[in-house]
Amino acid sequence: MMEGINAKYVSQKISKTRWRPVSSSSLQQPDIFATGSWDNEDNRISIWSIGENGVSSMDDEFEGDPQLVCEHKHNGDVMDLQFLGQDRIVTASSTGAVTIFRHHHNQTLSVCQLWERAHHYPCENAPCTGIVCNSPEIVTVGEDGRIILFRADQEGVMRTIENADSSTIHAVTFLRTTEILTVNSIGQLKLWDFRQQANEPSLILSLTGDRVPMHCVDRHPNQQHIVATGGQDGMLCIWDVRQSKAPFSLMEAHSAEMWEVRFHPSNPDHLFTCSEDGSLLHWETSSNSDTPSFLQGGRNTSLISRSAIAPSGNQSLVSAWLTGDSGKGRLETTHMLPSQTLSVNSLDVLGQCLVCGTDGEAIYVNRQVPI
Amino acid sequence: MEEVDVEPTTTPIPGVDSKQKHLGFVWGPGDILVYETIYKASGVSSGGCPFVHEVRKDEDIYSPILRKLFNESHHIFVGLQGVKEDLPSKNKKPQFVSISKNYRSVIRACMEELQQNAVSTQDATLATQYGNQVSILLAVELIWNLCEVLFIDAAPAGSLLLHLLDWVRLHKADVDEKARDVLQSESPTEHQAYWDVVISYVLQGRMDEARQVLMKQAALQPAARAMFKLLDNLLIKMPIFNPSGSQTLTEFDVKWRHWHEEVDRCLQDQSFASNPHLEVICKILVGDEDVLLDHKELLSTWYHFLVTRLLFSQPTVKPTELHYYAQSSMHMFLDTRSVPEPLDSIVLAAFEFDIHQVIKDCSIALNNWWFVAHLTDLLHHCKLLQSHNLHFGSNLREFLLLEYASGLFTHHSLWQLAVDYFDHCPEFGRVYLELQIERVPLDTERKALKVLRICEQRQMTEQVRSICKIMAKGALRNNRLGSALSWSIRAKDAAFATLISERFLQDYCANGAFSDLDLIDNLGPAMLLSDRLTFLGKYREFHRLYGEKCFLDAAKLLLSLMTAKIAPQSFWMTLLTDALPLLEQKEVIFSADQTHELMFCLEELTSEKSLPKPDATMQDEDIETTKIEILRLALARNLAMAIVKEGTVEV
Missing domain, CATH: 1.10.287 (Helix Hairpins)
Known part of the structure; x- marks a missing residue:
């Protein structure tokens, strides 16, 4: 499992890693990814390549060693980072700013849109904590409890939900085109519908009584009612947002904060989580239907990316994630990193490629994820 | 008080004339702050200077390439601390040697990257800076490698020399480069460095390579074929000890003496008299010290001379005899006039098995604690440091680790690494961590959570409380009552929770509506943290019941809030209303x-x-x-x- 994993020390603590989306029709593996740094005097976003082109692969030994393509200074910690199509990157900053960078063909980066102090308190800056994109729409959340809707092609703000949360919103994801999900620091999952004018969530789900802060959320790529979240206690929660207000299942995963959770975009029986405890886990659940899992959901024809909304899958099929107790023996977890002590802050998986970044200032790339 | 080992260096502060101004300073964990004081000598009065200067002892910590060294070695360090205490030392030794090699390979990787950058950069000062760092790392790796051979691996007689030869070959690798130049030239034998290459190979005991290069010459001189053949034979036959073979050291010694006599005979016979080059080689083989010293240029250091001298005169040298040969070699090699460089003294101290002197000299010579801290820690694990108690702090290992980790903690980003070092300092680590962790600037909640996790894992309740309070106060300042309350609940800070509950109630009285319902409705058992918070939660429950038209329950709850004295009396009028x-x-x-x-x-x-x-x-x-x-x-x-x-x- 740990074979094929490649570590590169990059002299900056990495807060986010994201693959550049690839077109699914070409069956290509991703070869470009972006990283954001945090807690540095000068923070940066950087573009890396693991492909052969442009890189002199003299030694087989160094094949796949990520090579820096270009980088750009970033004001404040990079709190979140998402690709908006192939050549634009949206970042969330600890200064409260939301920035769109453009990755030019001549391998340079430039700022093409900046919303300064998008998130803020009356007098101070408020960190922007999360972003989700569904081109051209961008939704951001922050410590100020605001939810802001932007459009990449417009300078103004489309909509702001003030006081959407009394505590910090840690992450956001699209559920459907007009609906988003947010998770907050008191263990609530809130569903917001942009079609409604009222600034109230249309649904609140919560972990009963515990108030354990949730840090990350991801939606099943094909079955949109299935949502995974991770929180401060390192537990992985699977929710069925149609059915109950409490999580469908809770699984012990990590011994500290889970910073990111990702369904595999094209093979959602696989899920990945990373944590402050320095581990990266690969979860695999085998579905009991005879249909190969890649036929279960509809496939997106344009881009495979978590920010893209996949067409609704075959709802009649019960997802392997919701099979309950009987699923016990069939859920396998594997550690994907050699032992290390410092936090794995971010992960991204696309095709057979996985990239993650750590507080130990290393980027790990695995190009042979067994899926 | 002890004498100072070296004269302290003077650091001029730009823009401050220390002859005219008086300076004050404050110690920081890594840096010091220097400022001009308004000290008025008679008659002289001038305005104060508005600047505070930050003087850094250690610039290396800010080098992006050396950061990799710190990060990678942190990983190795943590692994080393996990080596089981109860393993028999026989099993541990290979583990320690491999850890030592890991450390060295990290140094090497850094060195290579610095080297590349030094070559590729356009900036001359930057190139010099990289160059200096490379030479420091070279020295560090050289010392580490020697310590590995002598202390950690502790090779016995026989193997000892083999390891020392490897050490010399690794650190005098320019021979290969020169050999490549020679062999790739049009006529290698005519190349001016041809004989230098041959002799350098012989000096390092690389007989096969020496023979290959010699062959070129032999092919051109058919007349002297017999003579070349004779030397070639001597080179082939030179016995090399094989530690894994069945041969005992005594057997090897006998064999080696035979070979030595044979070489000596050839010299006496004047077999090589017609070719001065070959004669020189033969004299080297027989261990002629004067001839060796004629090749100082090729040897370049006294310790290369030492190893070569041992190779051709004492191949079965014992560790305990090393110091004698080392001292004499240094004296023979260095001019009597020249003072040994710090590196020379450190290497000599190592050969004398004076570990503490090595560590001490390195501490003085290097401006960063990285090397001494990690080496000392490794030697400590090998049980090579007697409980050498300092007259300050704990033991030497802990002292050095604390210094190194404190330096890391001053760095805006590397502070996280320092935590694990403090963890493995049993005596003072905890106190250091407690003092430092509270001073980490908390810009975002995510960072605060990371710091909190560090504290909570170590049951540092005082620091947990303090961090939560900082965050709660920040949230309150920004009018984020919900966040503020969450933080004080996490810290179990009843007083602050009461304060925030008051604010909620005031807001309610002013606006007639509750803010942050999502939070208050979900307090759960956290409600019991403070009386006022309980009241807030219950009062909100009353409103909920009222809103849901559960009037009987609402009435009962309202009354109990007053009769059970949950509600503060100042609020009774509101309740009655x-x-x-x-x-x-x-x-x-x-x-x-x-x-x-x-x-x-x-x-x-x-x-x-x-x-x-x-x-x-x-x-x-x-x-x-x-x-x-x-x-x-x-x-x-x-x-x-x-x-x-x-x-x-x-x-």
């Missing part, structure tokens, strides 16, 4: 007993309030009086209705 609509319902909600209790509460409140407040205006008083009148009326009417109703039911 909240009771009004319940009293005015068509249905009887409050029973006669409950109404009595309500009346009692009202009386208690008004009797205490009988003294008019000096700052209250007449208008306020009027409103208050009217309110009380209305309440009394409502209570009386409700009591009447309740008595009637209760009487009716009972009959």
Whole structure:
């Protein structure tokens, strides 16, 4: 499992890693990814390549060693980072700013849109904590409890939900085109519908009584009612947002904060989580239907990316994630990193490629994820 | 007080003439702050300088390439601390050697990257800086490697020399480069460095390579074929000890002596007299010290000379004899006039097996604690450091680790690495961590959570409380009551939770509505943290019940808030006012007993309030009086209705 994993020390603590989306029709593996740094005097976003082109692969030994393509200074910690199509990157900053960078063909980066102090308190800056994109729409959340809707092609703000949360919103994801999900620091999952004018969530789900802060959320790529979240206690929660207000299942995963959770975009029986405890886990659940899992959901024809909304899958099929107790023996977890002590802050998986970044200032790339 | 080992260096502060100005300073964990004081010598008066200068002892920590060294070695360090104490030392030694090699390979990787950058950069000063760092790392790796051979691996006689040869070959690798130049030239034998290459190979005991290069010459001189053949034979036959073979050291020694005599005979026979180059090689083989010293240029260091000298005269040298050869070699090699460089003294101290001297000299010579801290830690694990107690702090290992980690903690980003180092300092690590962790700037909640995790894992309750308080205060300052409350609940800070609950209640009184319902409705058991928070939660519950038209439950809860003294008395009037609509319902909600209790509460409140407040205006008083009148009326009417109703039911 740990074979094929490649570590590169990059002299900056990495807060986010994201693959550049690839077109699914070409069956290509991703070869470009972006990283954001945090807690540095000068923070940066950087573009890396693991492909052969442009890189002199003299030694087989160094094949796949990520090579820096270009980088750009970033004001404040990079709190979140998402690709908006192939050549634009949206970042969330600890200064409260939301920035769109453009990755030019001549391998340079430039700022093409900046919303300064998008998130803020009356007098101070408020960190922007999360972003989700569904081109051209961008939704951001922050410590100020605001939810802001932007459009990449417009300078103004489309909509702001003030006081959407009394505590910090840690992450956001699209559920459907007009609906988003947010998770907050008191263990609530809130569903917001942009079609409604009222600034109230249309649904609140919560972990009963515990108030354990949730840090990350991801939606099943094909079955949109299935949502995974991770929180401060390192537990992985699977929710069925149609059915109950409490999580469908809770699984012990990590011994500290889970910073990111990702369904595999094209093979959602696989899920990945990373944590402050320095581990990266690969979860695999085998579905009991005879249909190969890649036929279960509809496939997106344009881009495979978590920010893209996949067409609704075959709802009649019960997802392997919701099979309950009987699923016990069939859920396998594997550690994907050699032992290390410092936090794995971010992960991204696309095709057979996985990239993650750590507080130990290393980027790990695995190009042979067994899926 | 001990004498100083070296004269302290002077660091000039730009823009400050220290002859005219007086400087004050403050120690920081890694840096010092320097400022001009307003000290007035007689007659001289000048304005103060507005600048505070930050003087850094250690610039290396800011080098992006060396950061990789810190990060990678942190990983190795943590692994080393996990090596089981109870393993028999026989099994541990290979583990320690491999850890030592890991450390060295990290140094090498860094060195290579610095080297590349030094070559590729356009900036001359930067290139010099990289160059300096490379030479420091080279020295560090050289010392580490020697310590690995002598102390950690502790090779016995026989193997010892083999390891020393490897050490010399690794650090005098320019021979290969030169050899490549020679062999790739049009006519290698004509190349001016040809014989240098041959002799360098022989000096390093690389006989096969020496023979290959010699072959080129032999092919060109058919007349001298016999002579070349003879030397080639001597080179082939030179016995090399094989530690894994069955041969004993004594057997090897006998064999080696035979070979040595044979070489000596060839020299006596004048077999090579016609070719001065070959004769020189032969003299080297026989260990002729004068000839060796003629090749100082090729040897370049006294320790290369030492190893070569041992190779051709004492291949079975024992570790205990090394110091004698080392000292004499250094004296023979260095000019009597020249003073040994720090590196020379350190290497000599290592050969003398004086570990503490090595560490001490390295500490003085290098400006970063990285090397001494990690090496000392490794030697400590190998049980090579006797409990060498310092007259300050704990032991040497802990002292050096603390210094190194404190340096890391001053760095805005590397502070996280320092935590694990503090963890493995049993005596003072905890205190250091406690003092440092509170001073980490907390810009975002995510960072605060990371710092909190560090504290919570180590049961540092005081620091947990302090961090949560900082965050709670920040949130309160920004009017984020919900966040502020969450933080104080996490810190179990009852006083602050009370304060924030008060703010919520004030806001409610001012606006007539609760903010942050998502939070207050979900307090759960956290509600019990402070009385005021309990009241807030319960009071909100009352509103919820009222909103859901559960009037009986709402009434009961409202009353209990007062009778059980959960509500602060200052809030009773609000509660009683909240009771009004319940009293005015068509249905009887409050029973006669409950109404009595309500009346009692009202009386208690008004009797205490009988003294008019000096700052209250007449208008306020009027409103208050009217309110009380209305309440009394409502209570009386409700009591009447309740008595009637209760009487009716009972009959």
